Amino acid sequence: MRTANPSAQPAAITIDLDSIRQAHERIRPRIHRTPVLTSRSLDALAGARLFFKCENLQKTGSFKIRGATNAIFSLSDDQARLGVVTHSSGNHAAAVSCAAAWRGIPAFIVMPKNAPAVKCRAVESYGGKITFCEPNVTSRSETAARIQAQTGAVLIHPYDDDRIIAGQATAAKELLEDFPQLHAVLAPVSGGGLLSGTSLAAKSLCPAIRVFGCEPQRADDAYRSLATGTLQHLETSDTIADGLRASLAPRTFAILLKFVDGILLVSESEIVATMKLVWERLKIVIEPSSAVALAPLLRPTGLKEIAFPPDHGSTKPSIGIILSGGNVELKW
């Protein structure tokens, strides 16, 4: 279901590379600097040199711990005292629960009732207190507001928050510190926390780099928002990429409008085939949302869609891919 929200225009951009550097200093002692993997067989399939930033190997199994840790450790003791509340389909929920436990404060988590069981168990394992809601934006926000009023907890929005965006940006910062020669970076996009942070960090550190968001066809609000210049919303989505069912917010939309070169859409079958290929070739477990960021490059048109070769001659492009998480139900 698609809706446009003409009143929701892009916000002003209020973070920069300094915010990202400060976030990195704040979270560095608590998170992993995740490895970057390569695969000659995947390079051959893509016709490019691929550098996979493995946030599936990050603490809590996704990049979300970066933003959550930055947000929660940015709070003053007085702000933090009554805990934090958030709504999330899963990975942000686990991350907020974990970071709140590190800080020693309660975490109240609103999750859609169709969230994967593995993600609910993760929240509980970190001590988060779950309240289930209907799987739509309105129910999420209303439930979170109610809990906020009842408990006095501080809302940590999953992406419409500068502290979250600055935290998520540190994955791309690490990748580009390790591999500054990259021609492009691809990341999945949902609410836009990861992609806005990635694009802001990448363009600030390497002005010539190109940055693309990757999105399921079944959850194409970012594609339509950038195409129309007006923020679009998904009310619901049934994509297998369960981490990508949210819509952009004014804050992330503004950053994407300025720093992102395009949004690439992928089908459900491309997501599944790519996920399997990564498990087989890279020997790592990724969730469907992660596969979305590689899938476009496996199409015959992949490099053309990101405008290679423009002037690179015979040089194979070097492309960074942010594998966002690895929290998937194993059925066997």
Next chain:
Amino acid sequence: MRTANPSAQPAAITIDLDSIRQAHERIRPRIHRTPVLTSRSLDALAGARLFFKCENLQKTGSFKIRGATNAIFSLSDDQARLGVVTHSSGNHAAAVSCAAAWRGIPAFIVMPKNAPAVKCRAVESYGGKITFCEPNVTSRSETAARIQAQTGAVLIHPYDDDRIIAGQATAAKELLEDFPQLHAVLAPVSGGGLLSGTSLAAKSLCPAIRVFGCEPQRADDAYRSLATGTLQHLETSDTIADGLRASLAPRTFAILLKFVDGILLVSESEIVATMKLVWERLKIVIEPSSAVALAPLLRPTGLKEIAFPPDHGSTKPSIGIILSGGNVELKW
């Protein structure tokens, strides 16, 4: 089926830390220095701090490329000219094929006809020429000898070879360079190339460290060989750990007798449960043989079996685990 071979006594030990250092210099430009992963949830289950050396993320998907590269790049041009021949249930086969391709020479590979399809495809993808044999030691050796006679290729034995042992030892060398404080290292054992190299490297670099081999109950020749002091053979085994169906050789047996502190046996159900746990918690794909090296620590008696706590008081032991490979058929 079990047989003792009283004539096969341990050989003299003809490699040392210098051989391992030379091997590392030789192979370093061609292999990955694999990452070491940690997991608080697995630590909690084991009651120890665990450091997973991820050879499943190594080139060709297992540690075997270390030994194969060292052996093949140790050959003179004249020795290498007619190619190499080997017999292997899979990972050594892929590794020899890959290293031979790097050197630009043919690789003739004898594989048991029940080898996993994924491992056969890997050999072919590197250009190895497969000849299938019966799944027993006699057929393997006879088929390899015949091909050797026909082609003039040099035999690269999968483990009864100092160059192979020195190469496999570099995984433990890297692990202990990164984490010299480890109290123990666990590795799977089959023919003993990995475990002999691991124990020789570990005891040479850290004399106080303890080293244990881990083996399926269904393929317990190393356990019985060390218990009796006489080299024992498996004629066949049907363990799910398809990489651990070979038997020790005189050369590896000698090193194990001197440097290994014990062999821990695990059941088939422990192997499967551990493999699933690693996929879930570490977000990496490992094959059953890799799970064998963690499985003993997940038993209530795990630390006692490796004699902790001896004099460590309240300090949790730090234990390195070599995850040997990730080549497993994905069924979905």
